Amino acid sequence: MYYLLSFFSIFTLLINTNLAAAGTIQINFTEYDSYSIEVAHIDIGDTIEWFPKSKGHNVEFLAGPKMDALPAKSEIDAFHSVVFEVPGIYLYQCTPHGNMGMLGLVVVGNDFHNLEDIKKTQLSRVATSVMNRLVKTAKLN
Template identity: 60%
Template sequence: MYNYTKLFTFLSLLILSKAGFAETIQIEFTEDDAYSIQVAHINAGDTIEWLPKNEGHNVEFFGGPDMSSMPPTSEMDEPHTVVFKASGIYLYGCTPHADMGMLGLVIVDNDFHNLNAIKKIQFSRVGRSVLQRLLKIAQTSLSLK
């Protein structure tokens, strides 16, 4: 019985300590029609809050590791909060400004398994150029870790 109590205590502490390490990152909509953090590297369980510091923007997810469970599109000019549970690359942007390059990436657990699917998402020439730049930044920052 004593061993079960020790095991239960250990597992409880492990679960609680894992939850205690989750982080929250805040990303603002800037006046330059961009996001204040364009490539965010986070861990599963972390939260991102998008904050409308400039009007006329939102957050829409265009791709991710599991398209059937993508976060919902935010309302215009409203804060938006997402807890990321699945590992992989998430591509998001501002619905009216994505083709003008207002895009961002969230890389969860440094997992690039869905990179090819993200590369295939269609945008205007400007949007494609920005996406290529963001993917290069994401992969470069990964190699520096």
């Protein structure tokens, strides 16, 4: 009986450990020149996967907590995956459609320490307006 209880306890611990593991969010490129999720709140160690459900789009990071260590730019019409290990806000765009406002924000660890740096990113008038809307949305969640 002792061994059975020990096995059950260890098994339960292993299951709960796996449930606490990093998560994955999937974001699609849409036919409306936008991302299916514009503001993603994730935990440190989580992954975001971008899927080319509509052609002509990619992911290019413009700003983040460590400017010298931003994730690589994806190819056009290609799947892209990034594991976020550094807390803070990341701003990204679709390279061909960024000036038209195809932007996204990733908030890692609910950390807004680099928000002022994000707001200083040079963007078109339309993209700046979209970024300001996304920042307001991020703060509400």
